[in-house]
Amino acid sequence: MSLTDLTIAQAGAKLAAKQISAVELTAAHNAAVAALNPRLNAFITTTPELALEQAKAADAMIAAGKAGPLTGIPLAIKDLFCTEGVRTTAASKILEPFIPPYESTVTAQLKAAGAVCLGKANLDEFAMGSSNITSGYGPVENPWKRYGSDAKLVPGGSSGGSAAAVAARMALGATGTDTGGSIRQPASFTGLAGIKPTYGRCSRYGIIAFASSLDQAGPMARTVEDCAIMLGAMSGFDARDSTSAERLVPDFRAATARSVKGLRIGIPAEYRVDGMSAEIAALWEKGVAWLREQGAEIVDISLPHTKYGLPVYYIVAPAEASSNLARYDGVRFGKRVDGEDLIDMYERTRAAGFGAEVKRRIMIGTYVLSHGYYDAYYLKAQKIRALMLRDFTLAFDKVDAILTPTAPSAAFGIGEKMDDPVTMYLNDVFTVPASLAGVPAMSVPAGLSAEGLPLGLQVIGKHFDEETVLTVSAAIERAVNFTAKPTLMAGAN
């Protein structure tokens, strides 16, 4: 098997057994990046020399008997994580140029575990989008194609570069961030597993902020077990993040081997939205059958406020974004466009540096927080957010996990769904509720559409119960036996 087609678990075993070296493994991935990235645009910045240096250090760790499961594993890092000495863009021209003088906690932990950084993965600008089309560094092409078509499809977003890099075998895994579905929807669009852990599980320190009460880091990889391995290294308490949870990190990998026998799986009636495609509905039914066959008990549940998730999100997230993005003022970092005075300099800098979607969200956020509208919009949205959390709390009295589709469709074409902002927002209809409630949720590949594109199912769990989410996701993965591969990938002709 080609080195780029291994899972993290397989590569780790080969490294530990000294059948391959970290330098060989990294060189194979550097070559894949060099061959495929000019077309797919999955990386904004590639770091092949740094990767080889880190691989040499990993080989030394392995030789010294100090290796862990991620030592020598080549990863893509979403370009929202600050990486010391390596350009970080958030896919925005307003941060051009920005070289962080410090490292995010999550990437520091991955480094300490011996992981190798292949480069910084493309994303929607400031993680605002569901298609990777809003990137200031150009769109990412999904390595998957519809049967008999070469049309360029989106990889989803906002972690679209991470998704494309892992699907196309340019990296064994990637970090993502998820504010309203930015790990799960691209995972679904590219045939990957991806988990947004519980809010507070991974430190937000050093992750460029979009909506602070929603942002969470998480892994994307080709198997559930690989995600579990990465999540173990990414998680843990960090005093530098005021919302970091002081909780021990469980053995996530062990959870992927457990049985779902006796687990109660909730099927929320409200996710059967009007206009759900027959294909997505059928996939969901299959998921139910797979879990039932493995001994899970299926329970009908209700999450009554589901339909309000997206409108709540499109008040809360822009409100927080308008505050967080106030820091881009042309003074401390990034771009500056000179003006007649200080205010004019701010306004010209932000007009030139931010893209259209970011400007729209800042303006919506500014409006809903402005005098006279705060109660009607922001406070109201926060109250409905409380009702959504209560929906989940009540449901989890009856069930151990919840099964839903991840996204309402398969990957769409670059340029589609661009008619108005709301059409694009509907991509996140199934992923946003878990973000608002702060509960963990994972997308796992569940099959192919009639056109040959991957489709994912979503497993939602209780706060800090990623283990059950991983157990259920791994059970689906075993039933599906997803072996399909994208058209564009390392090693393919």
Place this chain on the structure above:
Amino acid sequence: MSLDTATVRRIAKLARIRVDEAEIATLQTELNAILGYVDQLNEVDVTGIEPLSGGAQMAMRLRPDICNDGEMPEKILANAPDRAGEFFAVPKVVE
């Protein structure tokens, strides 16, 4: 609720984003589409519901009020578009 062009200009001003006159109409349409979409929240009765401000199910953690970081002006200024000594430099604010 529908925004008029004057409100769009006011929001842009508050957000410190320069908007050309030619962009106002498009922005007005897009922002109104979003606000129209979120208007459905008015259906929900939230009487007696406390707002949920964060994703964390925990009280804010406190730490001792002591300085634990700093003394790194070069690192902090390294990305500044303009500087004067150990300070960020901006266009003249006061005549």
